Amino acid sequence: MTSARFSIGIDLGTTNTALACAPLDANDAPAPFALDQVVAAGEHQARPLLPSFLYLPADVELPAGALALPWFADPRYCVGLFARERAASVPGRVVSSAKSWLCHAGVDRRSPLLPAGAPEDLQRLSPVEVSARILEHLVRAWDQAHPDAPLREQDVVLTVPASFDAVARALTEESAKSVGLERLTLLEEPQAALYAWVAAQGDGWRKHAKVGDLILVVDIGGGTTDFSLIEVKDEGGNLALHRVAVGEHILLGGDNMDLALAHRLKAKLEAEGRELDDWQLRALMHSCRAAKEELLEHDKKQKVPVAIPGRGSKLVGGTIRTELLREELSETLLEGFFPEVDAGARPQQAKKAGLMTLGLPYAHDAGITRHLAAFLDGRTPTKLLFNGGVTKSPLLRARIAGIVKGWLGGALELMESPELDAAVALGAAYYGRARTGKGVRIKGGASRAYYVGIERSELAVPGVAPRVDAVCIAPLGMEEGSEIELPMELGLVVGEPATFRFFASSTRREDAPASTMDPKKAELSEVAPIEATLQGPAGALVPVKLHARVTEVGTLELSAVESGTHKRHKLEFNIRVE
Amino acid sequence: MTTVTLPGFFERLSLALRVLGDPTLAARLRDAPALPSSSSEAPRQIEERVVEKIVERPVEKVVEKTIEKIVERTRIDPEAGALHVLALLQREGRLVDFLQEDIAGAGDADVGAAARVVHAGCKKALQQYFVLEPVRGEAEGAGVVVDRGFDPQQIRLSGNVSGAPPFKGTLAHAGWRAKDVKLPDRPPSVDARVVAPAEVEIP
Known part of the structure; x- marks a missing residue:
């Protein structure tokens, strides 16, 4: 493998994606890299942020070459600003917030779900595939500007929310590797923010x-x-x-805040007898964002006018005018989001609804x-x-x-x-x-403690499910590169999938490996089942021990190691939803 | 076949430099009918043998590259550029909609509401695509001196203009100069005459 010339930081955000680079052989401060993207039909330009939106137009929707980029003459999809613009007009063909779907345990994140509400003729994509398309755009945009140092050969650090669990991290890794980003490390976003602070302070950070x-x-x-x-x-x-x-x-996040303000003004307009369609509500959300920012920046201003154009070419008379008052902002934003x-x-806590949408x-x-x-x-x-x-x-x-x-x-x-x-x-x-080796590092290890569910061997009672013990397999803060073996030996049946329930906790820092507890009493949250299928003569029982390893990438790897042969079987997260 | 005397290397170099400094000449050269190519081979080879290699190659290369660039730039249709800006101002700020409307009978409140849409959007476009700066840094109303050899493209004199600079006066308008233009790239396949497409909503 050729040696990397840059360290690349990728912030794959819910609404915006950014890329920065730092040369490995110098101490230059990291610099942002502007991302070439389609900004309108037939136009592309480099912008500091790439909106994390994917637009999947119908064949007849756009003229040939409308989504052309220097590296792709006639793509059938587009990532970035134009995709975000189209979200209001063709919501069924634009995927937004794919990252939030990536950590949504209630759905199968490898199945084609997106865009939600897509028309029949649209080939949907899974949250993992959408993330991969966004990452692929970064690869192409970078390679276009750096043909001699392609992104796949650089050291890539991809950020994830600190609150991403082991499954969401594994899926993030999967989508990055699917576009060839093999030299990959995951980093938690709040840590990345602190590193940015350290980088800005230079050597002086220790004084602060x-x-x-x-x-x-x-x-x-x-x-x-x-x-x-x-x-x-x-x-x-x-x-x-x-x-x-x-x-x-x-x-x-901020999108919820803008939407809350837009709904507030919509209600106000409706009270005056003016109806808004979906397109105008979207425009209202944009204007609310601008009005919000103006009021937040100038604390003397008591109101900001908001104008929403009609869709037709008649602007005068077709424009709806209202204003955002400071007290409305305070009530909705400060009291609603920051009480x-x-x-x-x-x-x-949410009331348990009978049916979840x-x-x-x-x-x-x-x-x-x-x-x-x-x-x-x-x-x-x-x-x-x-x-x-x-x-x-x-x-x-x-x-x-x-x-x-x-x-x-x-x-x-x-x-x-x-x-x-x-x-x-x-x-x-x-x-x-x-x-x-160039600079300070934050230590942390695993952000959660993880537990496998092991059925208690006790007398079976008809009609009562056997009780499950949660056994700690990876303690909170477990360091990268370290591996833990659970001392207890389990018998796995060959030829059929062996499944374990899998739990996590972000608060139980006192649990050591092999600590055993009742998952309910310990308030553990269930993550996703893990499973492995051992090959061999069907029906045979093989003694194994479970191993957990925090990889250099920053993901959790679980395996079952056969006691006799030391043969290792990787346990995969089963994220199918029954 | 007509016989043409081909220019020598230094003559070509001086011609290239003239083309560099003179867009009109460049355009004339570009638009001139091409010379028959068959006769150009032999004398050219002789030329290369006469002039020392080390000197000729790099110099010729650089000059040719620059000429290519100039020709390419002049080929961009100025009409397409103007239409592109019009499309951007319409897209971001609905400028064409606004100017095409008859506002004579409209009330000031309605015109004002529409103007806010146009102002907010066009301002965003202006900031995104152009870097504008005042020609003169002084505050408007301040006394200024216009030096000898000033550029009349950048400074327009008014009032009692007589004699030779330096002139003393008052800055009535600071002027604007585009420091940079950052229009998005648009392939030639785009029909620039469509300033805004018709929109059809399918229920």
């Missing part, structure tokens, strides 16, 4: 951190919200960073500060780092910081991240180089 500091990273993107805690420790006289906790996956709550607040499991409680209180659970950060587009607003930063300060009753220092849109990609590129 001291042993015992606990850094809270609040990452609010377009579609997801993610929290992490990173501790500054003393390691042989040097400062070292350790990620100590990650939050649950919260499917809530002033006390440290003991917890998100409201096959949509994304959006957070039931929009109160981000309630989720944050539950995450901190009494812990006391000393520093706060913001990441994600939503936190660009000084007003929202002040709001969140103020609430957290109130909980602590003490000091909380704000850390400034230089470039919020690109921070994660820049930080990832920095980390890729740090792995080669």
